[in-house]
Structures are given as structure tokens and as C-alpha cells.
Amino acid sequence: MAYLEILNLNKSFGENHVLKGIDFSMERGEVVSVIGSSGGGKTTFLRCLNFLEKPDEGQILIDGELLYDAALSYSDAEIREKRLSFGLVFQSFHLFPQYTAFENILIPLNLRAFERAAVDKLPFRQRRALKAEIMAENKVKAMELLRNVGLEAKADAYPCHLSGGQCQRVAIARALALSPAILCFDEPTSALDPELTGEVLRVIKQLKQEGRTMIIVTHEMSFARHVSDKVIFMADGVIEEMGAPEDVFDNPQSPKTQAFFSSFEEEI
Amino acid sequence: MTFARITMILLEGFGQTCLLFALTLLFALPLGLLVSFCSMSKFKPLQLITKVFVWIIRGTPLMLQLFVVFYVPGMLFNIQLFGSDPQGRFTAALVAFVINYACYFSEIYRGGIEAIPRGQYEAGQVLGMTKTEIFFRVILMQVVKRILAPISNEVITLVKDTSLARVIMVAEIFYLNENLIMSKGIIWPLFYIGVFFLLFVGVLTILFNYLEKKLSYYQI
Numbered sequence: 001m002a003y004l005e006i007l008n009l010n011k012s013f014g015e016n017h018v019l020k021g022i023d024f025s026m027e028r029g030e031v032v033s034v035i036g037s038s039g040g041g042k043t044t045f046l047r048c049l050n051f052l053e054k055p056d057e058g059q060i061l062i063d064g065e066l067l068y069d070a071a072l073s074y075s076d077a078e079i080r081e082k083r084l085s086f087g088l089v090f091q092s093f094h095l096f097p098q099y100t101a102f103e104n105i106l107i108p109l110n111l112r113a114f115e116r117a118a119v120d121k122l123p124f125r126q127r128r129a130l131k132a133e134i135m136a137e138n139k140v141k142a143m144e145l146l147r148n149v150g151l152e153a154k155a156d157a158y159p160c161h162l163s164g165g166q167c168q169r170v171a172i173a174r175a176l177a178l179s180p181a182i183l184c185f186d187e188p189t190s191a192l193d194p195e196l197t198g199e200v201l202r203v204i205k206q207l208k209q210e211g212r213t214m215i216i217v218t219h220e221m222s223f224a225r226h227v228s229d230k231v232i233f234m235a236d237g238v239i240e241e242m243g244a245p246e247d248v249f250d251n252p253q254s255p256k257t258q259a260f261f262s263s264f265e266e267e268i
Numbered sequence: 269m270t271f272a273r274i275t276m277i278l279l280e281g282f283g284q285t286c287l288l289f290a291l292t293l294l295f296a297l298p299l300g301l302l303v304s305f306c307s308m309s310k311f312k313p314l315q316l317i318t319k320v321f322v323w324i325i326r327g328t329p330l331m332l333q334l335f336v337v338f339y340v341p342g343m344l345f346n347i348q349l350f351g352s353d354p355q356g357r358f359t360a361a362l363v364a365f366v367i368n369y370a371c372y373f374s375e376i377y378r379g380g381i382e383a384i385p386r387g388q389y390e391a392g393q394v395l396g397m398t399k400t401e402i403f404f405r406v407i408l409m410q411v412v413k414r415i416l417a418p419i420s421n422e423v424i425t426l427v428k429d430t431s432l433a434r435v436i437m438v439a440e441i442f443y444l445n446e447n448l449i450m451s452k453g454i455i456w457p458l459f460y461i462g463v464f465f466l467l468f469v470g471v472l473t474i475l476f477n478y479l480e481k482k483l484s485y486y487q488i
């Protein structure tokens with residue numbers, strides 16, 4: 001049984017049929033890279049998984065259980081809950097500028113923990129005590145996450161005082177805070193200066209070693225080759241080719257994949 | 269007429285000015301937020317009505333609006349909304365000011381809210397935040413920082429606009445001063461009033477500079 005299973009995912013923007021029936025599955029602890037030229041629907045694919053876009057058709061199963069079916073309708077609260085199965089790291093970080101690195105991680109963590117513990121329903125005094133307890137726990141966890149991306153020393157820095165690479169590492173720690181089953185990355189290094197991509201890629205590699213299940217949209221071909229268990233080449237809203245990195249990179253079968261790689265090599 | 273006596277009279281008027289100023293802010297700042305939500309509403313008719321209303325209020329003189337609020341209900345519809353006693357006049361002026369300033373503030377809020385990148389909302393969403401949490405925890409402080417400068421401009425304009433309440437004979441500082449000029453034939457209190465306003469605006473400027481400094485610990 002696959003850990004994540006996506007069946008016939010479809011998404012259109014008006015007349016523009018962007019995802020044309022994506023079928024895809026991956027195992028727990030696997031790392032899947034998604035490559036392809038721009039406009040192919042990679043971002044839309046990740047946004048559908050995180051319910052930032054509403055798929056028109058298709059199902060998402062986690063661990064064999066139906067998480068989402070486009071044919072059914074869900075309340076905002078249900079979508080919010082389902083969303084937590086996935087984490088998303090954006091190309092341009094989207095850290096909250098008014099909070100420190102530490103707070104960026106801590107605040108979402110606290111909000112969800114308060115909600116789960118239903119603190120709002122408690123009488124005032126109990127509520128304060130429970131909140132304090134949860135916050136103390138979460139502070140330890142948030143600091144742990146920062147340490148894990150090597151930024152413990154920057155805990156009290158605001159995003160405007162961090163480099164792009166540091167921001168993205170904080171964003172990764174923040175996405176991990178809510179323990180998503182699957183962590184998605186949308187071109188995590190594309191907004192970075194070349195000399196800063198290494199630190200982010202190292203963090204992702206380390207997450208692989210920790211056994212995280214990840215889907216990474218990237219243009220870093222050599223990184224994709226080394227870190228992934230499986231590579232997907234996506235073009236015009238379909239999965240054109242999927243397989244082990246050696247197969248996709250060294251021996252692509254589909255003409256579109258071959259064309260993509262040859263144009264890519266020309267650029268280099 | 270001693271200096272002290274004139275100071276007392278003007279202070280009395282200035283008290284009304286300050287009260288009008290403070291109450292206008294108290295009501296117009298939150299009301300403006302409500303208006304800005306309406307003007308950004310996904311429900312098109314509400315959005316349209318709000319936008320037309322804001323356009324009218326911002327496109328006509330505040331003085332005209334003061335007259336309309338004070339005289340029109342009684343003269344056209346025979347409804348006595350505001351008495352012609354000082355209390356009623358003050359209330360009418362307050363209503364006109366609140367409506368006018370709420371509309372100006374709403375446009376500033378709207379600009380501030382629309383300037384926040386979508387990514388901020390989406391980052392909140394993928395972290396499982398509710399719409400309310402996203403607004404209050406993520407968006408609001410960024411909006412406040414963005415709008416502080418334009419709001420402070422409006423607030424300082426409001427200080428001086430309060431003198432318009434004179435047209436419906438609210439006993440604010442100019443109205444009382446005019447009595448002095450008319451009946452006693454002395455002109456210098458006019459400049460004296462200027463000092464009151466300068467001091468008031470000076471204090472506000474210092475306050476806003478302080479707030480701006482307070483918020484400068486991060487950049488958007």
C-alpha cells in the first residue's frame with residue numbers, strides 16, 4: 001500500500017486545463033523530485049496537494065485512507081485539518097516579517113496546539129495554566145527545529161536581517177513544526193543567490209536521512225539526481241515520465257523529456 | 269478683556285475641538301475598517317454601493333457634508349435628528365466627521381491590506397491557520413506598519429478640519445474667537461489660536477514619530 005496516492009488529479013483555470021489527470025503514488029520516507037519546464041503545472045500540483053487550489057477532479061489518499069475527494073464538498077475547517085497532512089515550502093519563503101525566526105515557528109505551533117487542546121472552552125484560570133504549559137513545550141520544540149536547520153543562533157533575528165538561505169531554512173523548520181506527513185518544496189532554491197543554494201540543499205538532504213517523505217519541485221538537476229528515490233518529469237499537465245533518477249536522467253524514454261534535457265544542457 | 273480671560277475662553281473652545289477630534293478618531297478608525305471590508309467584499313452589490321458612497325464622501329467638501337447632516341433630515345424629511353442646542357450641533361458635527369473620516373481611513377486601510385502579498389495569507393493557510401488568525405496574527409501588524417504614515421497625515425488634517433464645525437455653530441475655538449473679534453474688536457487671539465493648533469499638531473507629530481520608531485524593528 002502506497003503512503004501517498006493521488007488518483008486522476010485535474011485542475012483547470014478557466015479554459016486552461018493545467019493538470020490533466022495526474023496519477024501518482026509514493027512510499028513513506030521516499031523523496032520524489034518533480035522537474036519540467038515552467039508552465040508545466042508543477043506549482044499547481046503542489047498547491048492542489050496543500051489545498052491552496054481546489055482540484056476539479058481527483059482523489060488523494062494517505063496511508064490507504066481517503067483524505068480528499070474533489071467530488072465531495074468540505075467545510076473550511078475540514079480543509080484546514082486536511083491541509084496539515086502536507087507542508088509547503090515556498091520559493092520565496094513567505095516568512096512573517098514582524099516575527100523573529102523563532103516566533104515564525106512558535107506561533108503557528110501554538111495556535112494549532114491551543115486548538116487541539118480546546119483551550120478556549122476552559123475557564124479562564126485553567127486556560128491560562130494550560131496555555132502556559134503548551135507554550136513551554138512548544139518553545140522547546142521550536143528551538144529544536146531551529147537547531148536542526150543550524151539556525152539556533154539566529155532565533156531572535158527578524159527575517160529582514162537574515163540571508164535568503166537562512167530565511168528558507170527557517171521556512172523549512174516552520175513547515176516541519178506541524179509534523180506534516182508529506183513535505184512539499186516548490187523550487188526552494190530558485191529565489192536564492194547561487195552561493196546560498198548549498199545550505200538549503202544540505203538541509204533537505206539531512207531531512208531525507210531523517211526519513212521524511214518529501215516532494216521537491218526543482219531545477220537543480222544534480223541535486224534531484226542525488227537526493228531522489230524517484231524523479232517525475234512533468235510537461236503540459238501530465239506526468240510525461242517517472243522512474244528512478246538514473247533512468248529518467250540518463251535514459252529518458254519520452255521525446256518531451258529528451259527535448260527538455262537537451263535544451264537544458266544547451267543553457268549550461 | 270485680560271489675556272487670562274481670553275485664554276480661558278479660547279481654552280473652552282479648544283476643549284470642544286479636542287473632544288470632537290478624539291471622538292471622531294474613536295469612531296472613525298474602527299468604522300473605516302468596516303467600510304474597507306465592505307469595499308473589498310466579494311458580494312459585488314455591497315462593494316459597488318460602498319465604493320460609490322466613499323467616492324461621494326471623498327469627492328464633496330466636508331463643509332457641505334456638515335450642512336447636509338445638520339439641516340437635511342429636518343428640512344426635507346421633517347425628522348428632528350439633531351437639536352439646535354449646542355449638544356445637538358456637536359452631535360451633528362461628530363456624525364459628519366465620523367462618516368467623512370471613516371471613508372478616508374477605509375481607503376488607506378484598503379490600500380494597506382491590498383498591498384500585503386498573497387504569499388502571507390497562503391503561508392498562514394498551509395500552517396493551518398483560520399482566516400481570523402491569519403488576519404489578526406499575520407496581516408494586521410503589517411497593515412498597521414504600512415498605513416501609519418498616511419493615517420498620521422489624515423489625523424493631522426483632522427486637527428485642522430475640526431474648525432469647519434464652526435459652520436453649524438459648534439462652539440469650537442474659532443466660533444468663540446469670532447465672538448471676541450466681533451464684539452471686542454481684538455484681532456490678536458486669531459494668532460493665539462494658531463499657537464494652540466501648532467502645539468497640538470506638534471504633540472501628535474512626536475507621537476507618530478515615536479510609533480513609527482517602535483515599528484521599525486522589522487522591515488516588510
Ligand SMILES: Nc1ncnc2c1ncn2[C@@H]1O[C@H](COP(=O)(O)OP(=O)(O)O)[C@@H](O)[C@H]1O
Nearest residue numbers: 013016018036037038039040041042043044045
Ligand atoms: N491562479 C492561476 N490562475 C490562472 N492560471 C494559472 C494560475 N496559476 C497557474 N496558472 C497557469 O497554470 C499553468 C501552470 O502553471 P504552474 O503550475 O505555475 O507551472 P510551473 O510551476 O510548472 O511553472 C500556467 O499556464 C499558468 O499560467
Ligand SMILES: [Mg+2]
Nearest residue numbers: 039042043044
Ligand atoms: Mg512553478
